[in-house]
Amino acid sequence: MTQIEFYSVDDEENKLPYSHLTEVVKRGYRKSQKVFIHTDDKRMAEKIDEMLWTHDAKSFLPHQLVGEDENTKPPIEIGCGQEPTIQPDILINLATEVPLFFSHFKWVFEYAFGDDENKEKARDRFKFYRERGYPLNHRKIAN
Numbered sequence: 001m002t003q004i005e006f007y008s009v010d011d012e013e014n015k016l017p018y019s020h021l022t023e024v025v026k027r028g029y030r031k032s033q034k035v036f037i038h039t040d041d042k043r044m045a046e047k048i049d050e051m052l053w054t055h056d057a058k059s060f061l062p063h064q065l066v067g068e069d070e071n072t073k074p075p076i077e078i079g080c081g082q083e084p085t086i087q088p089d090i091l092i093n094l095a096t097e098v099p100l101f102f103s104h105f106k107w108v109f110e111y112a113f114g115d116d117e118n119k120e121k122a123r124d125r126f127k128f129y130r131e132r133g134y135p136l137n138h139r140k141i142a143n
Contacts, residue, residue: 001133001134001135002102002103002105002106002107002108002134003106003107003108003134003135003137004107004108004110004129004134004135004136004137005107005108005109005110005137005139006110006111006112006122006126006129006136006137006138006139007020007109007110007111007112007138007139007140007141008111008112008113008122008138008139008140008141009111009112009113009140009141009142009143010140010141010142010143011142011143013143014113014114014115014119014143015113015114015143016094016111016113016114017111017113017141017143018051018055019143020141020143021037021048021051021092021111022051022052022055022056022061024090024092024109025037025052025061025076025092026059026061028076028089028090029061029062029075029076032075033075033088033089033090033106034075034076034077034086034087034088034089034090035075035076035077035088035089035090035091035092036076036077036078036079036084036086036088036090036091036092036105037076037077037078037079037092037094038079038080038091038092038093038094038095038099039078039079039080039094039095040080040081040094040095040096041080041081042080044080044094045065045078045079045080046065048078048094049063049064049065049078052076052078061076062074062075062076063075063076063077063078064076064077064078065077065078065079066078066079066080066082066084066085067082067085070085073085073086074086081095083099083101084101088105089105089106089107090105090106090107090108090109091105091107091108091109092108092109093108093109093110093125094111096118096121097121097125098125098128098129108129110122110125110126112126113143126138
């Protein structure tokens, strides 16, 4: 059964914790796990793409946007509304809704951040998983 890891951002700015997100991606990559990062829109997907290119000059996380190069299948893929083209182990859901394909993954990472509306949507996602009996871990993190 899919394991859900839920992180609540505990700081005044309530921004997406990019450093934590990058660490989750790195850990998965180091364990030879494939990672799919799911966003609501292309702008956020491109922002994550840029973040992974510039996160650390000494290390490289092979990744691409879904559909960017059909001949390349890196272990890290970023999408906005579409399903992954790789068979990933980890889903990092940055979208406001639970994607229909979430149960295809061993692990799902969710983040509660942003304004009150976004946090309410995160609570709805948490309830969704809990009501369906998925194992949940919840942690607060500082940004």
